[in-house]
Amino acid sequence: NAGVMQNPRHxxxxxxxxxxxxxxxxxxxxxxxxxxxxxxxxxxxxxxxxKENIIDESGMPKERFSAEFPKEGPxxxxxxxxxxxxxxxxxxASSPGKNQLYEQYFGPGxxxxxx
Amino acid sequence: xxxxxxxxxxxSVQEGxxxxxxxTYSDSASNYFPWYKQELGKRPQLIIxxxxxxxxxxxxxxxxxxxxxxxxxxLHITETQPEDSAVYFCAATSGTYxxxxxxxxxxxxxx
Numbered sequence: 001n002a003g004v005m006q007n008p009r010h011x012x013x014x015x016x017x018x019x020x021x022x023x024x025x026x027x028x029x030x031x032x033x034x035x036x037x038x039x040x041x042x043x044x045x046x047x048x049x050x051k052e053n054i055i056d057e058s059g060m061p062k063e064r065f066s067a068e069f070p071k072e073g074p075x076x077x078x079x080x081x082x083x084x085x086x087x088x089x090x091x092x093a094s095s096p097g098k099n100q101l102y103e104q105y106f107g108p109g110x111x112x113x114x115x
Numbered sequence: 116x117x118x119x120x121x122x123x124x125x126x127s128v129q130e131g132x133x134x135x136x137x138x139t140y141s142d143s144a145s146n147y148f149p150w151y152k153q154e155l156g157k158r159p160q161l162i163i164x165x166x167x168x169x170x171x172x173x174x175x176x177x178x179x180x181x182x183x184x185x186x187x188x189x190l191h192i193t194e195t196q197p198e199d200s201a202v203y204f205c206a207a208t209s210g211t212y213x214x215x216x217x218x219x220x221x222x223x224x225x226x
Contacts, residue, residue, distance in 0.1 A: 033214070042121075042204055042216040043159065056213055091158065095212070103149070104214065106158045 002027065004094050004107035012113045019079040019086070021110045025094030032075040033104060034060075034067060037089040049075060050097070082114045117142045119207050121217025128195050129225050136220045138205035139187040145207040148188045149214070150179060154201045162203075163190070195224045 005024040013019050025032050031050055035043040045059040049069035060067065064082075069075040079086055089111050093104035118141040128134050140148075146167040151159035165172045165179045165188065172179050176195075181188040188207075192199055202221050206214040 031212070033212075035214075035216075042218045043214070045213045045215070048213060059213075103161065103164070105161070106151075108158045 004029075004092060004105055006090075006092055006107035006110050008110060009108060010111050010113070012115060013082050014115055015083055016081050019082050019112055019114075021077040021079075021090050021092075021112070022074040023077070023092035023094075023107055024074040025092075026096075026105055028096060029094035029105075030097045031095045032069050033093045033095075034075075034077050035091045035093065037091060037109075039088070043091060046077070079112075082112075084114050087112055087114045117145075117207075117209075117213075117215045119205060119215045119217045121205055121220060123220060124218065125221045125223070127223045127225060130195060130197060132195055134190075134192045134195050134199070134222055134224075136190045136203055136205070136222075137187060138189070138207075138217050139185075140207040140215070141186070142207065142209055142215070143186065144209035145186075145215075147208050148179070148181060149206050149208075150190050151204045151206065152201045153204065153219075159204060192222075195222075197224050197226050200224045 033048050034046040037043045047060045047067045048056040064080045066078045089109045091109045093106045095104045120139045149164040152162045153159045163177050165181050176193045178191040202219045204219050205217040208214050
């Protein structure tokens with residue numbers, strides 16, 4: 001059973017470009033969470049999605065950031081017009097839902113560098 | 116808002132000694148408390164968790180205790196080994212399933 005997969009693992013973007021980060025949850029998991037980790041800091045919740053629904057996006061900046069989890073395919077975190085402050089590691093996690101909502105399993109992360 | 120405080124931020128112990136990391140949460144509705152270990156450049160890995168209906172849980176050299184009245188929980192690692200060196204994060208969550216993470220503790224086990 002493959003774990004949570006994220007790609008790319010490293011992404012370099014110039015200021016003003018768009019960044020697209022992908023997350024494939026564990027098989028059988030229907031809940032996806034995105035977190036951001038700045039260097040030397042803890043993880044900060046960004047958004048919680050179920051298939052085709054955004055459940056909680058309270059941690060995501062209102063501008064330039066968007067997330068989706070379509071019926072088919074991976075969850076996507078999209079950052080438009082990136083700025084240097086967006087440089088961070090972005091982790092996604094998934095959970096099974098139903099009676100096992102609490103346990104979240106993390107992917108390897110995407111390290112975004114904005115130059 | 117919801118907040119989780121974690122102490123200490125760094126901790127150095129001699130190999131074989133015990134390490135204790137403490138967290139305090141603010142949301143009294145929190146009912147699930149996982150601990151993650153993160154090695155440099157790697158993903159956070161769940162090492163132990165505890166639910167609010169339990170006061171203590173043990174898994175070999177790792178234990179977690181929870182005091183709901185005081186709203187704090189602790190990670191205990193006994194007989195530490197060099198491979199325990201990593202950053203450890205506590206987290207708390209309530210019915211929203213949104214993890215609120217502590218700021219992390221960098222543990223160094225000195226051989």
